[in-house]
Amino acid sequence: MLFLTAEQHREVLRRLSNLGRSRVDKVHFHPSGVEYTSIMMSFLLQNLSASEALLRMSNSFGKEWFPATVGYSIARTMFETDVTAHYITHDPTERVRQYIDFAAILNKRKMDACKQHRNSKDPQWHEAMDILWQNHWAPREQEVMAEFNAVVDRFTRVNRNGKTAVVQNWAGKTLRQMAEEVEHVEAYDIFYAELSSFAHGDVHMADRYLRIDSDGPVWTQKSKEADVGNVFRHAASFLTCYLELFGVQFGTWSVADVTECWSVDPVQ
Numbered sequence: 001m002l003f004l005t006a007e008q009h010r011e012v013l014r015r016l017s018n019l020g021r022s023r024v025d026k027v028h029f030h031p032s033g034v035e036y037t038s039i040m041m042s043f044l045l046q047n048l049s050a051s052e053a054l055l056r057m058s059n060s061f062g063k064e065w066f067p068a069t070v071g072y073s074i075a076r077t078m079f080e081t082d083v084t085a086h087y088i089t090h091d092p093t094e095r096v097r098q099y100i101d102f103a104a105i106l107n108k109r110k111m112d113a114c115k116q117h118r119n120s121k122d123p124q125w126h127e128a129m130d131i132l133w134q135n136h137w138a139p140r141e142q143e144v145m146a147e148f149n150a151v152v153d154r155f156t157r158v159n160r161n162g163k164t165a166v167v168q169n170w171a172g173k174t175l176r177q178m179a180e181e182v183e184h185v186e187a188y189d190i191f192y193a194e195l196s197s198f199a200h201g202d203v204h205m206a207d208r209y210l211r212i213d214s215d216g217p218v219w220t221q222k223s224k225e226a227d228v229g230n231v232f233r234h235a236a237s238f239l240t241c242y243l244e245l246f247g248v249q250f251g252t253w254s255v256a257d258v259t260e261c262w263s264v265d266p267v268q
Contacts, residue, residue, distance in 0.1 A: 006229035008264045010058060013236040015261035017051040020044060020243055023252045030250060034093040039096050040179040040246060043081045047242050050074050054203050054235055057230075066223045069205050072198035073229035079192050083175060086182035086245060093173075096174040102166065102170035105155055111137045159247065191234055236262075 004012070024044065030037045054071055061067060088095045114137050118129040137144070157172060159165045171178055179188040197204035208227060211218045241260055247253040 004233070004264065005227075006063065006225060006232060009229055009232035009236050011264055012056070012262050013051055013232050013239065014055055016236060016239045016243060016258070017048055017055065019253060019261060020048045020051075020239075020246075024048070027250050027252055030092075031137050032096070035100060036088070036092045036096045037250075040085060040249060043085045043242065044246055046081050047078050047239050050078050051235055051239055054123060054231065058232075063225065063228050064222055066228050066231075067221075068227035068231055069198045069208055072195050072227075072234075075231055075234040076192065076195035076239065078235055078242070079187065079195065080175065080237050082242045082245075083179050083182060083184050083188070084101075085242060086184065087171065087178040089245065089249060090182070095201060099170050101151045104151050105166060105170075107144050109149040111141065129159075138244065146214075182253045187237075195234065 024041075026039060027037070030040070030254065037084055058066055084099075088099060109124065114129050114133050117125055118133055120126045120129060152166060155165055155167050155170075156164055173181075174187070175192075176188050179185050179192075194204075208224065209219050209221065211220050211222075240261070243253065243258045244255050246256065247255065
């Protein structure tokens with residue numbers, strides 16, 4: 001069976017990142033408009049930034065001390081942006097507007113949370129929220145409410161209990177539901193489930209620090225080589241998927257250009 005080592009996956013990620021950075025200033029506006037172009041560019045820059053962060057951490061810490069748990073969390077965001085981008089491309093004009101307009105819902109939620117916790121029984125929280133309210137939200141309250149009222153109907157649904165409620169995210173669907181629609185469900189169930197352990201801090205994250213030696217259990221920050229390889233394998237896979245999509249949408253590079261980045265000698 002052929003497979004790539006951790007270092008080879010790291011090299012693939014470096015090549016992919018270089019491909020994206022080499023032509024990022026040659027992107028033209030997409031026919032779907034400036035908003036779609038801007039969102040897709042922001043996803044590209046996010047994924048390239050995430051890749052560069054992983055590569056720089058590798059250079060700084062080396063394989064032995066590479067912070068794999070942090071690396072997994074970074075790779076997780078790359079999957080999320082890839083699924084979101086694929087979902088938007090299925091109806092770019094409508095869905096990018098929906099994506100952008102949901103900012104008004106998020107701002108209203110943040111403002112309401114600040115208003116609520118101004119009454120906190122904890123004096124430090126009470127003081128902090130009062131300062132935030134007076135200096136940030138109070139001057140914008142009318143603006144935030146106007147923007148919220150202008151879009152809230154688009155994000156209102158009847159829930160399972162028969163009550164009207166505002167959806168929790170911009171698409172009104174879970175990430176898994178979006179992954180199903182864009183044929184990423186296998187990656188969601190296998191890769192994303194694993195990566196989420198490190199974002200949520202469950203036991204799979206904790207056991208990365210546990211080693212068993214002759215004297216019993218020992219806690220260490222040294223990385224397991226398999227984890228280092230998985231971080232770069234996931235990141236390279238997710239960046240590949242996004243670059244292929246971006247290349248098709250904007251004509252910046254071909255699928256063959258992206259595939260060529262994987263042309264490293266495999267280990268038998």
